[in-house]
Amino acid sequence: MIDPDLVSLTITLKLAAVTTFILFLIGTPLAWWLARTRHVAGFLVEPLVALPIVLPPTVLGFYLLILFSPNSGFGKAWASLTGSTLAFTFEGLVIGSVIYSLPFYVQPLQVAFSGVKQDLLDAAATLGAGPVDRFINIVAPVCRSGFVVAGTLAFAHTVGEFGIVLMIGGNISGETRVLSIALFDHVETLEYGRAHLMAAGLLVFSFTLLLIVYTLNRWQTGRSSSLGSGS
Amino acid sequence: MTRPLSVQFLVLVAWLIFPSISISAETVRIAVASNFHPTLTKIVQVLSKESDTKYVLISGSTGVLYSQISNGAPFDILMAADKVRPALLDTHGLIEPGSRMTYAVGRLALWVPGSTSPVNKSFLQNLQGNLAIANPEIAPYGVAAKELLRGIDLSKVRLVMGNNVGQTFHFVQTGNAQAGLVALSQVRHSEIDRRLFWPVDEGLHKPIEQQMVTMNQSAGTIEFSAFLITETATNIISNDGYRLPGSREN
The missing domain is CATH 3.40.190.10 (Periplasmic binding protein-like II)
Structure with missing residues (x-):
């Protein structure tokens, strides 16, 4: 039999990977829009995106559980479309994680996008490059480390998720029992040895990821300032 | 005209600084x-x-x-x-x-909020959907629930686990679980309709x-x-x- 902690590790990595991928799809255009827009809606959307940073995860979990319930309009619609409910499923955790990690993806990317010079894009446009062409060939390479930082933070933050999963997960092995929940269970059942192993593992993992992020940040700042002085 | 600080004000300040000191x-x-x-x-x-x-x-x-x-x-x-x-x-x-x-x-209760007929022992055999119990690894009410469910066919049931019996109750209360094995004290406290829960016979699990x-x-x-x-x-x-x-x- 496979060790249940390994199952939890797999679920956690899968959740973080799926969440980061979905954030790449919806968070990238959102970050671009936020970086460029002068529309009044931007003032409203920006704090909305940042909300999960300051809200206790229990607030999100509490509302999500109500939203997922077959008694709610959304829950009912989902149930009639898919035949199952969202609470206590992997899909439900993905929805929760996307909301929870949204600012950690959008904010660094938004900063990176803001740094892209408008002149550069205008020049490319004059040369006949379309919006998608400009994004792929100019914005993406210039903001490469921004993407890495955003993706890494979103991934790491999802791995570190606890409160929401505790509230909407239902602790099902192989589906919703992620590492942080398994660690909590070990502490409660007095299996301190396993708890230590897991806690130390998460600590080293998180530190390593943050080390990458900050090294990239320094390197990026160093490069752009040297470019700035050179020009 | 300056007024000396009132005694009440000083007491308030002292209480704010040393909240643990009580009279x-x-x-x-x-x-x-x-x-x-x-x-x-x-x-x-x-x-x-x-x-x-x-x-x-x-x-x-x-x-x-x-x-x-x-x-x-x-x-x-x-x-x-x-x-x-x-x-x-x-x-x-x-x-x-x-x-x-x-x-x-403590006593266990089977709670089925959407039930149209009185909830009783035979209900357990025909359960469908999400059944919420407290995590037996952690919570005593979960241990009792697990004992009660031993020998019952759960093929149509998806067991979801609350971290404690309070969370288990919440899963059922929000409608995310169709039924739950919760504490009798909780259904009493929440004044749930008598027909919607069954106080589990104590002989069916360890006290x-x-x-x-x-x-x-x-x-x-x-x-x-x-x-x-x-x-x-x-x-x-x-x-x-x-x-x-x-x-x-x-």
Whole structure:
């Protein structure tokens, strides 16, 4: 039999990977829009995106559980479309994680996008490059480390998720029992040895990821300032 | 014209700076398993009317409270949801010798909010959808639920686990689980329609003995322990859906 902690590790990595991928799809255009827009809606959307940073995860979990319930309009619609409910499923955790990690993806990317010079894009446009062409060939390479930082933070933050999963997960092995929940269970059942192993593992993992992020940040700042002085 | 600072103002400032200093005689901190918290609140309300002692309740899961006490949390009394953790504290010599006693016996209830017919034992055989139970690895009510479900065909059921019986109740209350094995005290407390739950026969699982221990022999601790066995207190406990340790199973 496979060790249940390994199952939890797999679920956690899968959740973080799926969440980061979905954030790449919806968070990238959102970050671009936020970086460029002068529309009044931007003032409203920006704090909305940042909300999960300051809200206790229990607030999100509490509302999500109500939203997922077959008694709610959304829950009912989902149930009639898919035949199952969202609470206590992997899909439900993905929805929760996307909301929870949204600012950690959008904010660094938004900063990176803001740094892209408008002149550069205008020049490319004059040369006949379309919006998608400009994004792929100019914005993406210039903001490469921004993407890495955003993706890494979103991934790491999802791995570190606890409160929401505790509230909407239902602790099902192989589906919703992620590492942080398994660690909590070990502490409660007095299996301190396993708890230590897991806690130390998460600590080293998180530190390593943050080390990458900050090294990239320094390197990026160093490069752009040297470019700035050179020009 | 300047006015001297009033005494009230100085007292207020002092209280803000040193909030832990209180004028009352003694503060007793009671760590209580979350399932018993509503009941204990009622008991302490009555007791506070006839006593100067200040009772502070800290609610949490028995496992977490146990870890906190093992690591030196300044609690005077632990009212656990099981007898395992109090026994462990006893073994480790962290409690007042001889203070361990059962204060209530928890009862399980099967709650099916959407049921159109009265909920009873045969309901268990025909359950479908999400059935919420407390995590048997952690919660005593989960252990009892697991024992009850032994030998029952659960092929059409998806077991979802709450971290404690409080969360289990919430899963059912929000409609995310169609049925749940919760504490009888909870359905009583929430005044759920009698037809929608079944108080599980106690013979179908091992009793959920909830034990308490005291960490010291202070006046407040002794006062509380004595009050807990008065008729006033035991009436509150049994009205909330617990069986009293001495009384017969029904």
